[in-house]
Amino acid sequence: MEKIRISGNHKLRLKGKVRISGAKNAVLPAIAAALLTKEKVKLNNVPLVKDVFTILTVMKELGARYTIKKNSLSLQIKKIKSDEASYDLIQAMRASILVLGPLLARYGKSIVALPGGCAIGSRPIDLHIHGLEKLGASIILEHGYINAKAKRLHGAEVEFEKKTVGGTENLIMAASLAQGETVLKNCSLEPEVINLCELLVKMGAKIDGIGQEIIRIKGVKELGGATHDIIPDRIEAGTFLIASALTQGDIKLTHIQPEHLDVVIEKLRYSGAKIEKLKDHSLRVIGSEEIKSQDITTSPYPGFPTDMQAQFIVLMTQASGTSIITETIFDRRFSHINELLRLGAAIEIFGDKAIVKGKTPLSGAETIATDLRASASLVLAGLIANGETVINEIEHLDRGYERLEEKMKSLGASIERIKE
Numbered sequence: 001m002e003k004i005r006i007s008g009n010h011k012l013r014l015k016g017k018v019r020i021s022g023a024k025n026a027v028l029p030a031i032a033a034a035l036l037t038k039e040k041v042k043l044n045n046v047p048l049v050k051d052v053f054t055i056l057t058v059m060k061e062l063g064a065r066y067t068i069k070k071n072s073l074s075l076q077i078k079k080i081k082s083d084e085a086s087y088d089l090i091q092a093m094r095a096s097i098l099v100l101g102p103l104l105a106r107y108g109k110s111i112v113a114l115p116g117g118c119a120i121g122s123r124p125i126d127l128h129i130h131g132l133e134k135l136g137a138s139i140i141l142e143h144g145y146i147n148a149k150a151k152r153l154h155g156a157e158v159e160f161e162k163k164t165v166g167g168t169e170n171l172i173m174a175a176s177l178a179q180g181e182t183v184l185k186n187c188s189l190e191p192e193v194i195n196l197c198e199l200l201v202k203m204g205a206k207i208d209g210i211g212q213e214i215i216r217i218k219g220v221k222e223l224g225g226a227t228h229d230i231i232p233d234r235i236e237a238g239t240f241l242i243a244s245a246l247t248q249g250d251i252k253l254t255h256i257q258p259e260h261l262d263v264v265i266e267k268l269r270y271s272g273a274k275i276e277k278l279k280d281h282s283l284r285v286i287g288s289e290e291i292k293s294q295d296i297t298t299s300p301y302p303g304f305p306t307d308m309q310a311q312f313i314v315l316m317t318q319a320s321g322t323s324i325i326t327e328t329i330f331d332r333r334f335s336h337i338n339e340l341l342r343l344g345a346a347i348e349i350f351g352d353k354a355i356v357k358g359k360t361p362l363s364g365a366e367t368i369a370t371d372l373r374a375s376a377s378l379v380l381a382g383l384i385a386n387g388e389t390v391i392n393e394i395e396h397l398d399r400g401y402e403r404l405e406e407k408m409k410s411l412g413a414s415i416e417r418i419k420e
């Protein structure tokens with residue numbers, strides 16, 4: 001079992017330059033999109049994180065061959081070998097559900113295990129299923145599997161009852177090979193959805209309204225290969241922004257798209273950090289001595305991302321005053337708070353709200369990472385907690401952060417991975 005050990009210090013000042021990796025949440029749908037064509041899809045700026053290898057294992061079972069050179073992935077599924085994504089793989093990563101739509105659209109059949117419970121609350125997939133049914137799929141849920149069939153999907157109008165990133169992506173991919181026009185309403189606006197649409201357009205898909213709530217897709221018979229760049233990971237970037245704000249640091253983030261971070265930047269500026277947009281896809285963030293408390297409410301893009309909530313709570317433990325953090329996307333997404341309490345934070349939970357009282361000194365302790373972003377919040381807390389913090393079960397961290405401890409170390413943190 002691997003752990004992370006941090007020797008923290010409230011006097012730590014992170015300094016230096018860090019290169020942000022490609023977005024995990026953009027590469028997963030892009031990999032699934034390769035199911036839509038016989039030809040080769042090449043993806044650049046791929047983060048080599050565990051979730052990527054999990055979806056590649058699913059793709060391999062379905063018939064994919066792939067090679068990885070540095071951060072470029074070449075992927076090809078000449079022939080679909082199997083129509084089934086098994087429980088073992090789906091329960092390892094819920095986003096494997098992204099293969100459902102493209103597999104069904106190309107192969108006419110798709111059997112995908114129903115994802116079970118998840119550490120960040122109930123995560124149903126009813127919106128994916130209803131949407132595919134509207135496109136003509138017959139879907140039966142039995143023995144813990146989604147069994148979907150359709151000779152050829154047909155265009156339809158689908159309005160998502162609520163915003164769903166994965167649901168929007170699954171439906172866009174399926175509709176790209178359906179017969180006729182599909183109109184999707186109330187689509188998610190996340191940059192990762194746009195990045196997927198841009199890949200599909202390169203593959204020959206006819207998509208109108210990219211980046212808007214209403215997307216029109218004219219289905220085509222076949223899609224071809226393409227080469228595509230994965231956008232930078234705005235959540236990894238946001239995590240480093242907070243690391244600098246928290247430690248009165250001076251960090252330059254490179255290879256990012258600052259406009260994807262507008263709301264996070266706005267909140268950090270209000271809290272006192274100085275953030276300067278530099279010309280070359282870079283940002284400089286300088287943390288201030290005084291951190292101002294403020295309330296945040298998570299919401300779909302362009303709102304404050306739920307994937308930054310845990311990290312922001314850590315910053316608020318060091319702010320002067322009380323802040324109210326409201327989580328509207330996922331229920332039970334406060335598991336990190338129990339761990340932060342063990343480090344000395346003063347936080348109370350009332351339903352979907354966490355009331356954070358600042359400023360509390362943190363002291364190092366042994367903790368458990370409960371999910372991906374919770375792990376990142378523990379790393380941040382460990383940096384400024386006096387003494388040693390040990391984070392157990394860091395496989396959660398490895399799911400979505402590429403070499404986080406190496407990057408933190410290069411900025412001056414005393415952090416290491418240990419094996420037991």
Ligand code: UD1
Nearest residue numbers: 025095122123124125126127128163164165166167329330
């Ligand atoms: C994606 C991101 C995840 C992020 C989340 C919200 C990936 C791989 N993961 O997850 O990091 O935290 O967006 O920004 O991109 N819902 C339903 N029925 C459905 C689908 C979703 O009720 O069929 C609900 C969910 O339970 C949740 C909300 O809708 O409350 C948003 O979920 P969704 O946008 O689908 O999240 P994911 O795509 O799973």
